[in-house]
Amino acid sequence: MYKAAIIGAGFISTRRHLPAWRRLRRSVRVVALCDRNRAQAEAVSRQFGVPAAYDDLQQMLETERPDFVDICTPPATHADIAVTALQADRHVLIEKPMAMNAAECERIIQAERESKGRVTVAHTELFHQSVIEARQRIRRGDLGRFTGMRIFYSTPVTLMTADPGHFANRLPGGTIGETSPHVVYLSGAFIGPIRGVWSRGQKILPEYPWSPFEDYRLELMGDCAASSAALTYTSKHSAFLLELWGTEGILKIDMQSKVLVNYNRVSQSPRGIGLSAFKEATQIAAGAFTNGVGYLAGRFRNIHDRLIGEFFERSVNGREPAVTSEAGRETVLVMNRIGKQLQSQAKRVDALASVKQ
Ligand SMILES: NC(=O)c1ccc[n+]([C@@H]2O[C@H](COP(=O)([O-])OP(=O)(O)OC[C@H]3O[C@@H](n4cnc5c(N)ncnc54)[C@H](O)[C@@H]3O)[C@@H](O)[C@H]2O)c1
Numbered sequence: 001m002y003k004a005a006i007i008g009a010g011f012i013s014t015r016r017h018l019p020a021w022r023r024l025r026r027s028v029r030v031v032a033l034c035d036r037n038r039a040q041a042e043a044v045s046r047q048f049g050v051p052a053a054y055d056d057l058q059q060m061l062e063t064e065r066p067d068f069v070d071i072c073t074p075p076a077t078h079a080d081i082a083v084t085a086l087q088a089d090r091h092v093l094i095e096k097p098m099a100m101n102a103a104e105c106e107r108i109i110q111a112e113r114e115s116k117g118r119v120t121v122a123h124t125e126l127f128h129q130s131v132i133e134a135r136q137r138i139r140r141g142d143l144g145r146f147t148g149m150r151i152f153y154s155t156p157v158t159l160m161t162a163d164p165g166h167f168a169n170r171l172p173g174g175t176i177g178e179t180s181p182h183v184v185y186l187s188g189a190f191i192g193p194i195r196g197v198w199s200r201g202q203k204i205l206p207e208y209p210w211s212p213f214e215d216y217r218l219e220l221m222g223d224c225a226a227s228s229a230a231l232t233y234t235s236k237h238s239a240f241l242l243e244l245w246g247t248e249g250i251l252k253i254d255m256q257s258k259v260l261v262n263y264n265r266v267s268q269s270p271r272g273i274g275l276s277a278f279k280e281a282t283q284i285a286a287g288a289f290t291n292g293v294g295y296l297a298g299r300f301r302n303i304h305d306r307l308i309g310e311f312f313e314r315s316v317n318g319r320e321p322a323v324t325s326e327a328g329r330e331t332v333l334v335m336n337r338i339g340k341q342l343q344s345q346a347k348r349v350d351a352l353a354s355v356k357q
Pocket residue numbers: 007008009010011012013034035036037040072073074075077095096097122124178
């Protein structure tokens with residue numbers, strides 16, 4: 001029986017990682033939870049039946065000797081924890097983003113070179129069934145030549161923006177630092193290495209003075225296609241929509257309901273448009289029904305279930321990680337460019353405001 005330890009007993013750890021590890025209980029057991037808040041580690045350990053709780057990473061590693069260390073703490077802590085776990089020769093899973101900047105990523109990559117452990121970065125949306133299918137269809141040429149994409153991402157305002165203590169409000173550029181890794185690596189999966197970055201933020205909600213912006217626009221340029229993204233933190237609704245287009249077709253994915261629609265509207269006539277709208281509605285209904293039945297029948301595996309399953313299987317079999325530390329670094333480098341642009345925009349806005357006063 002293999003042993004896993006989870007670092008961080010907060011939101012993502014309790015909602016996704018602990019349940020995902022539980023699915024692998026025939027082969028691996030979560031033996032310890034470690035959180036700098038010991039009371040939190042103990043409470044979550046009791047809730048999930050984890051035998052030991054710690055607030056000291058080194059002590060946990062020496063006592064429990066886990067095969068896998070799963071890092072679910074805020075981004076600014078990832079590098080130190082990952083390096084310590086790699087120095088103890090453990091396989092490491094790091095929640096996105098891999099780290100805060102290039103120097104921290106380099107420290108992790110260097111420690112990985114000197115370790116028997118390997119690093120996997122939790123670029124979870126790449127494990128989304130519809131994303132896997134869309135990538136296959138594009139590779140097969142179903143869309144003709146792939147020519148571009150668009151992402152719409154709405155995070156409920158109550159989740160991070162309204163909470164002055166949430167770490168995301170202190171990330172470079174604000175809350176976008178928490179969501180944008182998904183936008184960056186997903187875009188990269190379709191448009192290839194990201195060369196150009198353009199980002200802008202807009203301050204919409206004055207009632208949250210600690211948040212620099214609540215509405216963001218990103219343009220990411222690959223070699224032969226671009227990705228545009230709108231990220232909003234102003235609504236009480238959540239949404240994550242992806243559109244991919246090529247010379248011969250368009251795909252639309254609702255990342256939350258997990259429905260993929262093959263959009264087809266070559267005719268501009270009222271009959272053609274009506275028929276295409278009807279086909280789209282049919283695909284949405286069929287997709288929602290199939291996914292709903294799968295969920296009720298207990299066959300549903302979410303993206304963290306797939307990620308952690310792959311992390312475990314690939315580590316045990318000595319295979320290349322599904323998302324390598326180099327891929328994690330690529331995303332961090334793009335995020336740093338976004339963060340810098342937004343920080344300098346925020347400074348210009350502040351300077352302008354002080355001149356006006
Ligand atoms: N893949 C996804 O869809 C997804 C979704 C949400 C969050 N995340 C990522 O997961 C990570 C954690 O986010 P969260 O929302 O769960 O945060 P959280 O604040 O809810 O939980 C973090 C926990 O880590 C603990 N902690 C902080 N520093 C620590 C340290 N040095 N050692 C041990 N414990 C420490 C805190 O006490 C807290 O209990 C972040 O990197 C975030 O970006 C990923």
